Amino acid sequence: MELLDNIAKNLEAGEDEKVLELTKAAIQQKLPPQDILDKGLIAGMNVVGERFKNHDIFLPEVLLAAKAMYAGMDELKPLLIEEGIPSIGKVVIGSVQGDLHDIGKNLVGIMLKGAGFEVIDLGSDVSPEKFIDTAEKEEAGVIGMSALLTTTMSVMKQVVELLDGRGLKGKVKIIVGGAPVSADFAKEIGADAYGFDGINAVEKIKGLCGVG
Amino acid sequence: MRKIVDISIEAVISAESSIHKALGLGLNQEPSEKTASLIEEAFEVFIDLARPKGLFENITLEEFAPIYAGAGLNEPKTPLGGIYPGAEQLALFAVTLGQPVSGRIDELFGANDFALAYVLDAVASEGAELAAEAVGEQFDDLVMGDDDPFEDKSQLRYSPGYCGWHISGQGRLFDRLRPGDIGIELNSSYLMQPLKSVSGVIVLGKKEIHFFNNSFPFCNDCVTKTCRDRLKHIM
Numbered sequence: 001m002e003l004l005d006n007i008a009k010n011l012e013a014g015e016d017e018k019v020l021e022l023t024k025a026a027i028q029q030k031l032p033p034q035d036i037l038d039k040g041l042i043a044g045m046n047v048v049g050e051r052f053k054n055h056d057i058f059l060p061e062v063l064l065a066a067k068a069m070y071a072g073m074d075e076l077k078p079l080l081i082e083e084g085i086p087s088i089g090k091v092v093i094g095s096v097q098g099d100l101h102d103i104g105k106n107l108v109g110i111m112l113k114g115a116g117f118e119v120i121d122l123g124s125d126v127s128p129e130k131f132i133d134t135a136e137k138e139e140a141g142v143i144g145m146s147a148l149l150t151t152t153m154s155v156m157k158q159v160v161e162l163l164d165g166r167g168l169k170g171k172v173k174i175i176v177g178g179a180p181v182s183a184d185f186a187k188e189i190g191a192d193a194y195g196f197d198g199i200n201a202v203e204k205i206k207g208l209c210g211v212g
Numbered sequence: 213m214r215k216i217v218d219i220s221i222e223a224v225i226s227a228e229s230s231i232h233k234a235l236g237l238g239l240n241q242e243p244s245e246k247t248a249s250l251i252e253e254a255f256e257v258f259i260d261l262a263r264p265k266g267l268f269e270n271i272t273l274e275e276f277a278p279i280y281a282g283a284g285l286n287e288p289k290t291p292l293g294g295i296y297p298g299a300e301q302l303a304l305f306a307v308t309l310g311q312p313v314s315g316r317i318d319e320l321f322g323a324n325d326f327a328l329a330y331v332l333d334a335v336a337s338e339g340a341e342l343a344a345e346a347v348g349e350q351f352d353d354l355v356m357g358d359d360d361p362f363e364d365k366s367q368l369r370y371s372p373g374y375c376g377w378h379i380s381g382q383g384r385l386f387d388r389l390r391p392g393d394i395g396i397e398l399n400s401s402y403l404m405q406p407l408k409s410v411s412g413v414i415v416l417g418k419k420e421i422h423f424f425n426n427s428f429p430f431c432n433d434c435v436t437k438t439c440r441d442r443l444k445h446i447m
Contacts, residue, residue, distance in 0.1 A: 014246065014327075058236050060247045063327035070324045098379050100403040103333050110326050125401045149373040150430050185433050 003029065004040040007072065011044030012051075014064025016071040019044075023072040033079040037116065041072045045114045049199045059107070062199070069114045087118035089209040092135045093144040094122035095178075096155035101148035104178055104198075108144055111198040112205065128158045135172045141209050144201065147178040156181075157189040164190075173208040177201055215350070216394060217266035217307075223346045224264045224309065225255065226338035234334040247331075254331040262339060263310030265394040266347035268303045268414065270355075276302050276413065279388060282372065283380035290376030291424045291439070296413070298421035301355050305369065306391035307343035308409040309336055315406075336408045344369055344410045351414050366419045366446040371412030372402070375439065376430050379403075385411060419446055 003026050010018040019041075026036045048065040051057045093109050095102045102124040109119045120138055122130060126145075135143050143163075147153050156176050163169050175193040176186050186194035192208055195201025231251055237243060243251065271279075276296060280286070286293070296302065313336050320329035348367055372381035382402040386392075389411070396409045404411065415422070426439055 057244070058247060060235060060250050060327045060331055061244060063330055064246060064250075066326050067324050098373075098401045098403065100401075100405075100407055103330065106321055106326075107330070125399070125403060149379065150375070150433055151373050151377075151379050153433060179436055180434050182433065 001031070001035075001039070003031070004035065004043070007036070007040030008044035008047065011041060011065055011068045011072070012047050014061060014068055016064075016068040019068040020071040020075060023075045027075065027079065033076055033083055034085055036072075036076055037080065037085075041069050041076070042114075042116055045069050049111075049202070052199050059198075063107075063110065066110045066114050073113070088116045088211045089142065089205070090118045090120065090138060090140040091142045091144055091205060092120045092122060092131060092138065092140045093146070094126035094131060095124035095146045095148075096152050096159070097125055097127045098152040098155060099147050099149055100124045101178075102146070104148070105144075105146040107198040108146070108177065108195065108201045111202045112144075115202045115206070117202075117205070128155060128162045131159050132162050132166055132168065132172075136166070136168065140172065142173045142175060142205050144175045144177070144195075144205065147176075147181060150180045153178075153180055153185065156191065160190045175201060175204055175208065213354070214269040215267070215354070217268065217347050217350050219264035219266050219307070219343050219346045221259055221262060221264065224262060224339040224342045225259070226335065226342055230338050231331070231334055234338060235331065250327055250331045251335075253328060254335045257316060257328075257332055258313060258335045258339060261310070261312040261316055262336070263312065264307065264339070264343045264346075265310070266305065266307040266343055266350075267389065267391055267394050268305040268347050268351050269389055270301065270303050271388070271413075273297060273299065273302065275388075276304075279304070279384040280377065280381060280413075282378055282382075282384055285378035285380050287376030287378075287428065287430055289428060291428065292370045292375065292377050292413075292415075294424060295370070295421050296415055299415045299417040300365070301414075301416040303351050303414040303416075304385055304389040304412075305344065305347050305351070305414050306389055306394065306396055306409065306411040307340065307347050308391075308394055308396045308404075308406055309340055309343065310395060311406045313406075314408050340408045340410050344412075348414055352416070355416065364418055365416060366422060367414055367416040368422050368442060368446065369412050369414050371410065375434075376428060382411065385413075422446060
């Protein structure tokens with residue numbers, strides 16, 4: 001449908017005001033909220049993700065698109081809730097204890113919301129207990145941890161061990177990322193996945209949640 | 213000697229090419245019109261809000277030893293552990309860009325203005341490093357004098373949290389240096405507020421003391437390998 005295509009195209013171009021206007025128009029035309037989300041907003045964001053992966057665009061352009069996505073989502077969210085349309089998954093994210101660097105974690109959160117996930121962002125300097133307690137309380141399927149310092153990476157292992165100790169391993173999946181983190185490190189500590197950037201993290205989390 | 217350093221705003225404005233690199237652009241890649249406009253806006257916000265300040269204090273090898281040891285959580289062997297005993301001069305340092313710029317980054321993220329927040333963060337991160345460099349230069353000027361031939365010597369900075377020096381080293385570093393005087397506070401996890409702050413030790417000595425093989429166990433986990441660039445810079 002042309003209107004939904006227009007939403008997607010304007011989102012790709014990072015035109016947040018236009019996306020908001022078109023989303024309002026789609027709602028007024030009584031288009032199904034799920035279609036506006038899937039065929040408009042998420043469709044546009046998927047193209048942006050592909051272009052980023054192919055190095056056609058860089059992160060600032062992705063973030064402009066994300067802002068446009070949020071503009072549309074803010075308008076659409078009440079309808080999605082009203083119709084009982086669930087998010088595609090719930091993810092708890094945070095920078096590990098001893099680490100205040102949160103730019104990477106913020107980017108992952110933005111991309112996850114853009115992909116339709118519900119995100120509980122615990123901020124930075126998050127203790128292992130807080131990650132696990134929150135995931136348990138919120139019934140989240142995934143914990144995403146970020147670290148920038150080599151000296152704080154060990155906290156990620158503590159979270160994996162604590163999760164195991166609480167009998168939640170397998171039920172709650174763990175993904176790790178951040179400048180000093182690697183796929184080998186993720187495997188070594190028993191994490192379920194490693195994301196090398198925001199877009200990649202979303203793909204991996206979709207895999208962990210069995211989505212798309 | 214303990215000195216609070218005035219750092220001009222000009223000294224912490226990075227080259228656009230550094231920002232391009234931080235944003236992931238290749239050497240010969242030009243940013244899109246939108247990204248170029250974001251960079252311009254980020255620089256304007258940065259110039260308006262950054263309040264760079266610095267501080268350094270000379271310290272002897274003996275005085276530095278317990279600061280380096282911190283809470284006893286360092287890796288058994290670290291580059292700095294082998295480097296600092298060969299230093300001719302040591303100084304603790306701290307720099308900050310002040311709370312307004314860090315606060316603005318948070319506000320922009322909170323307002324869904326992600327792209328500007330991200331570019332401003334990159335501009336501020338580069339700026340914080342330049343502030344540390346400015347303090348290092350003032351330290352050099354102080355200890356070297358104008359006519360002293362120091363061609364065979366070099367100064368590099370090392371910070372807790374990196375390369376096996378545990379972040380808990382911040383505790384004793386702050387006790388000694390008192391960066392609260394320039395507005396930097398340390399939280400219970402040894403992290404600095406404002407976020408765009410840098411602290412550590414300036415090590416001055418013969419160039420060779422800084423050289424090390426990056427074959428420490430923790431080097432396997434490091435993907436940035438910035439130590440190699442730093443060493444190239446002083447060679």
